[in-house]
Amino acid sequence: MTAVQPPHPGEPPPPERGLTRDERGRDVSEAQAEAEAETSKFQKFQKFLHMMSPRLVWSMAEGYPVVIKQFLQFCLIIIYPAWVFAVLVGGLCQLLFYVTVYPLLWLLFWPVRAYQKKHHPEEYAATKEKFKKK
Amino acid sequence: MGLFKKSGGAKVVVSPTNVTPRQTVTATVTTDKPIDKVRSARLDWGYTNFYQYHWAGRVDSVAAQGNDTIWTMDQVGTNYGGDRDTDDWVSVIAEDVPIAASEFTGTTSTFRIPSWAPASSEAIARWGCRLTIDRDGRDVDTTGEFTVAIGTADVEAYVEPLEVVSGAAETVIDIALSSPVYRAGENITGQVTLTPTMDLPDGDLAVSFQRERESHPLARAPGPGTQFDGRIVTLGKRIPLRAGYPVVLPFEIPLPADVPPTAAAVHSSINWFVQARMMYAGFTGHMLERVRRPIVVVNAP
Numbered sequence: 001m002t003a004v005q006p007p008h009p010g011e012p013p014p015p016e017r018g019l020t021r022d023e024r025g026r027d028v029s030e031a032q033a034e035a036e037a038e039t040s041k042f043q044k045f046q047k048f049l050h051m052m053s054p055r056l057v058w059s060m061a062e063g064y065p066v067v068i069k070q071f072l073q074f075c076l077i078i079i080y081p082a083w084v085f086a087v088l089v090g091g092l093c094q095l096l097f098y099v100t101v102y103p104l105l106w107l108l109f110w111p112v113r114a115y116q117k118k119h120h121p122e123e124y125a126a127t128k129e130k131f132k133k134k
Numbered sequence: 135m136g137l138f139k140k141s142g143g144a145k146v147v148v149s150p151t152n153v154t155p156r157q158t159v160t161a162t163v164t165t166d167k168p169i170d171k172v173r174s175a176r177l178d179w180g181y182t183n184f185y186q187y188h189w190a191g192r193v194d195s196v197a198a199q200g201n202d203t204i205w206t207m208d209q210v211g212t213n214y215g216g217d218r219d220t221d222d223w224v225s226v227i228a229e230d231v232p233i234a235a236s237e238f239t240g241t242t243s244t245f246r247i248p249s250w251a252p253a254s255s256e257a258i259a260r261w262g263c264r265l266t267i268d269r270d271g272r273d274v275d276t277t278g279e280f281t282v283a284i285g286t287a288d289v290e291a292y293v294e295p296l297e298v299v300s301g302a303a304e305t306v307i308d309i310a311l312s313s314p315v316y317r318a319g320e321n322i323t324g325q326v327t328l329t330p331t332m333d334l335p336d337g338d339l340a341v342s343f344q345r346e347r348e349s350h351p352l353a354r355a356p357g358p359g360t361q362f363d364g365r366i367v368t369l370g371k372r373i374p375l376r377a378g379y380p381v382v383l384p385f386e387i388p389l390p391a392d393v394p395p396t397a398a399a400v401h402s403s404i405n406w407f408v409q410a411r412m413m414y415a416g417f418t419g420h421m422l423e424r425v426r427r428p429i430v431v432v433n434a435p
């Protein structure tokens with residue numbers, strides 16, 4: 001430890017500093033925060049619907065300077081049908097994955113899981129617990 | 135017809151130009167000829183603070199996330215150039231210069247550098263005495279600059295706790311340093327102690343210094359901050375790691391003489407670390423271990 005000289009009594013106090021990106025937390029619009037807040041199973045479907053809401057798409061122009069913001073809103077209106085299409089296709093792909101590929105992988109890795117369950121029961125339980133929360 | 139009549143220019147000279155906190159500097163303002171039609175004049179002691187900000191839009195919006203995906207596909211996205219470098223004037227003490235008969239002829243002012251002053255460096259701050267004259271013609275805005283260096287006696291430094299950055303801590307890595315404060319141009323000396331918690335594959339250990347610049351503007355959206363790793367000093371390529379046999383390795387990291395010292399300003403700050411990283415030999419599923427310990431870097435005796 002080094003000895004520090006005491007501050008001078010007459011000196012001005014240090015000016016207040018701002019906050020870093022991490023300290024401020026996630027920077028999202030209100031509509032997006034609402035969509036992300038939904039976690040339960042039924043709400044997951046709602047989240048999916050939320051992703052298609054025009055309000056969320058519209059909110060992506062928030063925080064831009066005037067003129068650019070209006071231009072972005074104009075662009076977002078134009079691409080809105082494409083956005084809905086992309087979200088639907090994304091959802092469909094995910095559904096397709098869980099119907100076709102996922103069961104195959106589940107079957108393929110059955111022996112690995114069985115081995116882990118038998119020889120490393122604590123680790124197996126811990127992993128199961130970890131993915132249960134999601 | 136005073137439209138094309140040029141008024142005199144002002145010059146601010148600060149002496150001495152190289153100072154440390156708690157020292158006093160004097161600014162002398164001179165004019166080649168009296169500046170007329172003056173409404174008010176102000177002397178401002180402070181610094182220009184350099185930082186990074188996010189220019190507009192939400193940082194974590196859905197579009198930005200999608201944009202990151204485009205980034206990883208090697209396409210320049212819509213958010214390209216979204217984080218920008220800028221600077222703002224931070225005033226520490228401002229004083230009004232008395233004006234007689236709307237004419238400014240010169241003045242002097244003294245300033246005691248505060249104990250918390252951030253050191254001058256291109257990454258953080260440029261100290262100066264700024265003269266602004268509000269007048270009926272063209273305003274005057276000129277700055278006399280000086281450099282603030284930080285010495286060992288100006289910083290409060292103690293051994294700060296080790297930070298585990300990544301890894302499963304299968305080997306407990308400890309960094310012991312000869313001092314918590316180093317001067318630019320010196321060598322950082324210390325030793326790394328590896329304590330394996332189980333029998334592990336051989337380790338590859340390296341150390342380096344790390345400099346981190348954080349941006350935390352008061353009003354604007356902050357930029358992401360930057361990290362800079364110094365030259366990597368390899369301490370061992372095949373270090374045997376057996377449970378119950380700790381390994382001690384001394385190290386020496388050269389610190390360049392012209393580095394920006396530890397500083398904390400209003401809109402940005404610089405933090406220094408000594409980091410150690412260890413990789414395990416082979417493809418055995420052991421994760422890379424990375425730890426770091428904060429240090430303080432100064433640039434004056």
